[in-house]
Amino acid sequence: MAFSLDSIAQALGARLEGDAALQITGASEPALCGAQDLALAMDPKYAEGLPKGKAQAAILWDGADWQGLNLKAALFVGRPRLAMAHLSKIFDPGPQIAPGIHPSAVVDPSARIGPGAAIGPLTVIGVNARIGANARIVGQATIAEEAVIGDDALICSGVRIGARVRIGDRVILQPGVALGGDGFAFVTPEKSSVEQVRETLGDRVEVSNAAWTRLHSLGTVEIGDDVEIGANSTVDRGTIRATKIGRGTKIDNLVQVGHNVEIGEDCMLCGLVGVAGSTRIGNRVVLAGQVGVNDNIFIGDDVVAGGASKIFTNVPAGRVILGYPAIKMTTHNEIYKALRRLPRILRDVSALKKAVSLPDQSN
The missing domain is CATH 3.40.1390.10 (MurE/MurF, N-terminal domain)
Structure with a gap:
């Protein structure tokens, strides 16, 4: 055109x-x-x-x-x-999907399909699911029972949307996205080695019964309006309450969002970010590629984390962080400069030691 x-x-x-x-x-x-x-x-x-x-x-x-x-x-x-x-x-014309429901799609009779929606081939839509007006679902997507997809959403090929997941308007899910899988939550009859290490920061005792028992995920996932999620990224459902992603947030490919996580509005999570369970992230937070976030912590509004940072503790609003463990970027840069000077400092110290240890030749 x-x-x-x-x-x-x-x-x-x-x-x-x-x-x-x-x-x-x-x-x-x-x-x-x-x-x-x-x-x-x-x-x-x-x-x-x-x-x-x-x-x-x-x-x-x-x-x-x-x-x-x-x-x-x-x-x-x-x-x-x-x-x-x-x-x-x-x-960009976007994917070409014929209007209406493709003959090969499997749509439960109880599902409600909004006006103008386009359902591609081999798509499966479950019991009591709701598809918004003008939503476009490319072929081979799976939408489980009671899931809700908002108006003007674009669901690309191979997307998997779990039971009771709620997706807002104008959301874009790239190929292979999986929303609403069970959270990674297990417990042992006695304190596990992980619990011991967390309590002692290193020491542990032997565990006689370390069999893992699964905690089933009874919550769901809620995705706000205008969110985009990249190819092969995953968002786990909450254990009891919902895992939430706020309006306008953009998530790159191969990102993992754990159970019970809450992400605010207009955040950006770049490729290979991993956010562990029950962490809360404020608004307008940027996590660069390969950032790892510990469980059960809080990251304030407007935080920027540089690539490959590992965040283990709460981060106050507005802070710029970098490193392993993540600290203020300015402090990290000072430490790195000092680290680069370390070989020269060690050579100087060695020379000083030799000078001090030599016998006095003046007599």
Whole structure:
């Protein structure tokens, strides 16, 4: 589908100069552009590729001489990455799902399907499940009994939604997401080695009966509006109460959210993050890739945790942390600088020891 450059400018809130009627069918790196592609050259270093491509229009940086770059038109934006987000939405049609219910789908008669919903092939929808208006469910998804999916949701292929899970409006679940599996909760007849280590911070005694007994998960999962969850991520149901993810939170691929966890609004959890059970996370928290979070702790609003940090204790609001164990990022950086100087310090100490131990040669 083609869009006029003028309509794209309005969608991006961009300033347009040149031929507003140009028809644009896609976006591309400058060197790879076809005649109807919009070149993405928001930085001077990217403009070097414009002569190699065929672009007639581009998104440029403020002050760029678009006519000198042999373009017919140009767009100028204040925040390039935000403009990219809006532009990608224009040209992304999303998965193609035929309207209505595919003949191969298995939908329980008691399930309620909202107007405009599209149910793809080999999807299974259980007893008393509710699917919102205009929801799109790609093939081979499974939606268990009494689950609720909000309006305009997108459920991609292979998603597994457990019993009584509640999902808000405009939620996006990428392929392989699993919501509402049992939490990882087990108990032993006597105090387990884990309990002993937790109490003593290292010491332990022998356990005569260490057989694990499963705690069944009676709670569920509640997902707020406008949440997105990446491919093959999992959210466990709560033991008694629900595991909750707040409105607007974005979760990357391969993230594990344990039972009873509560995550606030507009958080971002990057790839391979693991959050252990019963932890509470505030609003607008960012956990970078491979961050690990201990169980039964609290992370305050606006915390930012750097990649591979391991968070073992409560974190106050607004703190920036890094490391293993996670501490203030400024403190971590000081420690790391000192660690790099350690070999030289040890050499200096060794030289001083030798000097002190030598006999006095002055007599």
